Amino acid sequence: MMELKNLKGVGEKTYNALLSKGIKDIPSLLYNLPTSYKEYRLTRLIPDIVVNVKAIVTDTVNIMKLKNVTKVSFSASVEGLIIKVVLFNQNYLKNIIHIGSEVVIVGKFDARFRTIEATKIIPAPLYKEGIFPEYNFDNINNTTIQRIIKEGLEYYEEEYSIIPSSYLNKYNYPTGKSLFLAIHFPKSKEDYENALSSLKYLELLDFTLRMSTIRKNLEETIKEPKNIDLSKLKEFISKAITFELTLDQKNAVNDIYLGMKSNHPLNMLLEGDVGSGKTIVSIISSYMSYLSGMQSLIIAPTEALARQHYNTFKSIFNEFGVNVALLTASVSSKNRNIILEDLKNGSIDIIIGTHSLLSKEVIFKNLGFIVCDEQHKFGVNQRKTIREKGINPDVLYMTATPIPRTLSLTLFGDMKLETIKTMPLGRKPIKTEIYSYRDYVGSVLSFVKKEISEGRQAYFVSPLIDENDSTDITSVIRIERDLKTYFKDLRVGLLHGRLSSIEKDEIINTFKNKEIDILVSTSVIEVGINNPNASVMVIIDAHNFGLSSLHQLRGRVGRGTDYGYCFLMVSNSDEREKLKILEETQDGFRISEEDLRQRGPGDYLGRDQSGSIKFKYANLFKDDNIFKNALLDSKELIKDDTILEYYQDHLYNDNFD
Ligand code: ADP
Ligand code: MG
Numbered sequence: 001m002m003e004l005k006n007l008k009g010v011g012e013k014t015y016n017a018l019l020s021k022g023i024k025d026i027p028s029l030l031y032n033l034p035t036s037y038k039e040y041r042l043t044r045l046i047p048d049i050v051v052n053v054k055a056i057v058t059d060t061v062n063i064m065k066l067k068n069v070t071k072v073s074f075s076a077s078v079e080g081l082i083i084k085v086v087l088f089n090q091n092y093l094k095n096i097i098h099i100g101s102e103v104v105i106v107g108k109f110d111a112r113f114r115t116i117e118a119t120k121i122i123p124a125p126l127y128k129e130g131i132f133p134e135y136n137f138d139n140i141n142n143t144t145i146q147r148i149i150k151e152g153l154e155y156y157e158e159e160y161s162i163i164p165s166s167y168l169n170k171y172n173y174p175t176g177k178s179l180f181l182a183i184h185f186p187k188s189k190e191d192y193e194n195a196l197s198s199l200k201y202l203e204l205l206d207f208t209l210r211m212s213t214i215r216k217n218l219e220e221t222i223k224e225p226k227n228i229d230l231s232k233l234k235e236f237i238s239k240a241i242t243f244e245l246t247l248d249q250k251n252a253v254n255d256i257y258l259g260m261k262s263n264h265p266l267n268m269l270l271e272g273d274v275g276s277g278k279t280i281v282s283i284i285s286s287y288m289s290y291l292s293g294m295q296s297l298i299i300a301p302t303e304a305l306a307r308q309h310y311n312t313f314k315s316i317f318n319e320f321g322v323n324v325a326l327l328t329a330s331v332s333s334k335n336r337n338i339i340l341e342d343l344k345n346g347s348i349d350i351i352i353g354t355h356s357l358l359s360k361e362v363i364f365k366n367l368g369f370i371v372c373d374e375q376h377k378f379g380v381n382q383r384k385t386i387r388e389k390g391i392n393p394d395v396l397y398m399t400a401t402p403i404p405r406t407l408s409l410t411l412f413g414d415m416k417l418e419t420i421k422t423m424p425l426g427r428k429p430i431k432t433e434i435y436s437y438r439d440y441v442g443s444v445l446s447f448v449k450k451e452i453s454e455g456r457q458a459y460f461v462s463p464l465i466d467e468n469d470s471t472d473i474t475s476v477i478r479i480e481r482d483l484k485t486y487f488k489d490l491r492v493g494l495l496h497g498r499l500s501s502i503e504k505d506e507i508i509n510t511f512k513n514k515e516i517d518i519l520v521s522t523s524v525i526e527v528g529i530n531n532p533n534a535s536v537m538v539i540i541d542a543h544n545f546g547l548s549s550l551h552q553l554r555g556r557v558g559r560g561t562d563y564g565y566c567f568l569m570v571s572n573s574d575e576r577e578k579l580k581i582l583e584e585t586q587d588g589f590r591i592s593e594e595d596l597r598q599r600g601p602g603d604y605l606g607r608d609q610s611g612s613i614k615f616k617y618a619n620l621f622k623d624d625n626i627f628k629n630a631l632l633d634s635k636e637l638i639k640d641d642t643i644l645e646y647y648q649d650h651l652y653n654d655n656f657d
Helices: 013-022 026-030 092-093 142-154 167-170 176-184 189-220 229-239 248-260 278-291 303-320 334-343 380-387 407-412 435-455 470-486 501-512 546-555 573-584 589-604 609-611 624-637 641-650
Strands: 038-039 049-055 062-066 069-079 081-088 102-110 115-123 130-134 267-272 295-299 325-326 350-353 369-371 393-397 416-420 430-436 457-461 492-495 518-521 534-540 564-570
Touching: 026 142, 026 176, 038 189, 049 115, 069 092, 069 102, 081 102, 130 142, 130 189, 142 176, 167 189, 176 189, 189 624, 189 641, 229 278, 229 303, 248 267, 248 278, 248 393, 248 416, 267 278, 278 303, 278 369, 278 393, 278 407, 295 303, 303 325, 303 350, 303 501, 325 334, 325 534, 380 393, 430 435, 430 573, 435 457, 435 534, 435 564, 470 492, 470 518, 492 501, 501 518, 534 546, 546 573, 546 589, 564 573, 564 609, 573 589
Parallel strands: 081 115, 267 393, 267 416, 295 350, 295 369, 325 350, 369 393, 430 564, 457 518, 457 534, 492 518, 534 564
Antiparallel strands: 038 130, 049 069, 049 102, 062 069, 069 081, 102 115
């Protein structure tokens, strides 16, 4: 293979400039894409668009200096019309513009003032029509880099690809040398766009093939089918659950049952809005595991949520002889040791907890079922650690953050997706309104007062960006103080991440028991807390939350028989605009799509997962069509054993997680 530094025109300085951009050999030179393309075509003199027109200079150049700006102007004749041309900071032009010289002017034409504000003046004999890639090297200009690429292309050796060329031909995608010609020396816009699509397609195809391989591997994983006594299960459901399951809940329960009885591990993602009733599905499933003689593990991202699950599970399982335990960081070391022992000897049937459950010391007798609540809060590696605590256990992931379809296919292509769409009967929409602080006292606080006087309760939430950031806590403390001043006769409580879990529990309990009217809190209440008597949620500086978080937060109210109300406080119209969709819809999926659009996938999913969806060429949201093609084609390609085996061998050899 020809070395980069041996190419003509690559001296030491150029070589180092290339190296600093990660270009170390001919393939990396060719795969270094232009940052943009500029197109030059002669046009007619049309107002309000960027024109490229031929002109004859008709007078001398006028130069004016205003502070550090140099304004160059002259008159020229274009299509028989005398117009004025203006440019800024291109002083050197005075040397090429003389009366009578023929030039091409690039710029926007203002017909009213017969003026072109030019971005470029080129002597007519030097003007070339065409498309010109731009590369953004500090020390190498575009012409030089193109010359080097042209030279490098001479030595390019076609790479081996496992993908048959018939797939690329199907879409007229160029490959090999013609791919690079289209990228670096395009003849038209279609040329390079098609070449870029080709790269995106190959990248997405590679990704979807990896996903399919993981899925195939899972399908080939064998586990001991669970032996579940159906009549006992039915008895449990009719006795323990006082309401009728919704159709979606029934479907989920059925599919989990079938999955547990199959000889491949269940791997399911259950999506459903806050309050849609996922918890009960996980309770029934844990009982299935119990009936088959196996242990279950329920992991939640926060202590408050773990405790709430613990209380729910315990109250239901108490009379069925199922032993439920809680393990979090605040369990004393003496109790922790007892729990660890009981997990090992099998006397605990269901363990519920937080990250503490990830510890190496947590060992099971026979873990058969795992529930991972709010799964997006756990990273890929953490989920792997949990799974490995059992022998090919069944796993149910649950999330209230609806994941747009493209993303879920990408991130969870190895999972069965199940959605709870219908809310349990009687759940009412939460009336949501955006207010500015001008109306805080007059409208919002007086509404809160009215609700409380009718026996209901309210949340006031202020964003907590970092649990250790004291300024956020100051802000809830201030809100609490202001409310106490304003509502002299009401009882106001304060909850934030700096409190110990015992203190947190205490304040949550006083709120549930109606011993306080208003709970001022940071976003620690985002997941979990359930007080059906609370009817108002006021969110201060609401724009600091993502849309999905706000949707989760408002799901805290309207959980009882009364309507829920949510007030989003903002300071300006930009913030209002951002949050508007929350006034318009209760549909978690639409909200999550918009959230994703506003924030991008990295922020949307959190750091742990964004790594796995960073593509070099493709953009999951803009390149939806290419993605669909790749997905379909990968399903066909994976049937070919050569391809499957190739991917099984190469699955983990790069950064893929
Ligand atoms: P999620 O975990 O999805 O946020 P939960 O499981 O906590 O929702 O359910 C919210 C509330 O709705 C709970 O009080 C639960 O008992 C109740 N619930 C769940 N399913 C039903 C149903 N099918 N009919 C009536 N109420 C239900
Ligand atoms: Mg829940």
